[in-house]
Amino acid sequence: MTASPSSAAQAARERLAARLRDIRREAGLSGEELALRCGWSPSKRSRIENARTSPSDADVRNWCTACGAEDQTADLVSANRQADQMYVHWKKLxxxxxxxxxxxxxxxxxxxxxxxxxxxxxxxxxxxxxxxxxxxxxxxxxxxxxxxxxxxxxxxxxxxxxxxxxxxxxxxxxxxxxxxxxxxxxxxxxxxxxxxxxxxxxxxxxxxxxxxxxxxxxxxxxxxxxxxxxxxxxxxxxxxxxxxxxxxxxxxxxxxxxxxxxxxxxxxx
Missing domain, CATH: 3.30.870 (Endonuclease; Chain A)
Known part of the structure; x- marks a missing residue:
């Protein structure tokens, strides 16, 4: 049996969050330093990195810029959109x-x-x-x-x-x-x-x-x-x-x- 569709959507968000976390660590930044560079509260950085909040495309771009990983921006924005489109609440739609x-x-x-x-x-x-x-x-x-x-x-x-x-x-x-x-x-x-x-x-x-x-x-x-x-x-x-x-x-x-x-x-x- 495969995971339910909603679980698959959450798994996609978690994979994106893990990639963002790896980029931050490869840049040698702490969570607090990244939040400061992006102009965010530490809690927002934590929610994104732990897949509790879905980032916007702008958030992903800011994250990559802060980490000097602009070459990965396009792929990560695409992954973010795919995860977002995977599970769409009817009330929003x-x-x-x-x-x-x-x-x-x-x-x-x-x-x-x-x-x-x-x-x-x-x-x-x-x-x-x-x-x-x-x-x-x-x-x-x-x-x-x-x-x-x-x-x-x-x-x-x-x-x-x-x-x-x-x-x-x-x-x-x-x-x-x-x-x-x-x-x-x-x-x-x-x-x-x-x-x-x-x-x-x-x-x-x-x-x-x-x-x-x-x-x-x-x-x-x-x-x-x-x-x-x-x-x-x-x-x-x-x-x-x-x-x-x-x-x-x-x-x-x-x-x-x-x-x-x-x-x-x-x-x-």
Whole structure:
């Protein structure tokens, strides 16, 4: 078993903190001296170095400059951004509403050729009808106490689903049976949503499978996740979005529900 995505994100922050600590020591500086050169309190230096606070890009640049390690700045800033993007709290992402978060992933969907999606809780966003998406997103906004722009966000989600019909994209979806039974929105929204799933199943570039509730399990139900080619896994926790890019972890996700290594093509039926 690999570490959970949130643990992986914390591990990335700890690796960055360890690199910053090594740079300070190689420069022969004490923690107090580095804090003084950066104009920080000693406690801020300690929190960064012990991975209790995520540094900003400016903090990383100041650290490298103070240690005479400017040649390492670019790599460390990149590592810092990757660690920060790995685990993004929903409240932060949705602080101005959900439409922006929907729009931001459009380029990722456009450039992905092979999508593999597992869902155990709700219909995957790319397969949602506008009514289903609006009801779901509105309930998320209420729970998170963030601005409710569900109709606009749902419209953007529908725009994202155009990749089902345009370009060279292939899709493999695995859903738990409970996804089809959970009530999201009014009955007419659910009926329309189930009808749309039947229509999508007929597309030649789509494979959609449902795990029966009474099926003997090889894997226990997992959190929903999305594989974008072999480059990234995005998984949705209650409080945060997690992005995984480590090849070994991507392979684990692919194996968990699709049963094949990432370098084999999905078989569409």
């Amino acid at each position: 949705h602080r101005h509403g959900m439409r922006r978060a929907q729009d931001e992933v459009l380029p990722l969907y456009a450039r992905t050729r092979r999508f593999r999606v597992y869902c155990s809780n709700v219909v995957p966003g790319i397969l949602q009808t506008e009514a289903y998406a609006s009801a779901l997103l509105s309930s998320i906004a209420r729970f998170q106490e963030t601005p409710d722009d569900a109709p606009e966000a749902a419209a953007s989600r529908i725009e994202r689903s155009r990749v089902l019909y345009e370009g060279d994209h292939r899709f493999a979806f695995v859903l738990e049976e409970t996804v089809l039974r959970y009530r999201i929105g009014p009955p007419e929204a659910m009926a329309s949503q189930l009808g749309y799933l039947l229509a999508v199943m007929a597309l030649p570039n789509v494979s959609l499978g449902v795990i029966p509730a009474d099926a003997e399990r090889r894997m226990w139900p997992l959190e929903a996740f999305y594989l974008f080619d072999d480059r990234q896994v995005s998984t949705e926790l209650l409080t945060a979005a997690v992005n995984v890019t480590a090849p070994s972890e991507i392979a684990t996700y692919a194996s968990a529900c699709f049963g094949v290594p990432t370098d084999r093509r999905d078989r569409m039926t």
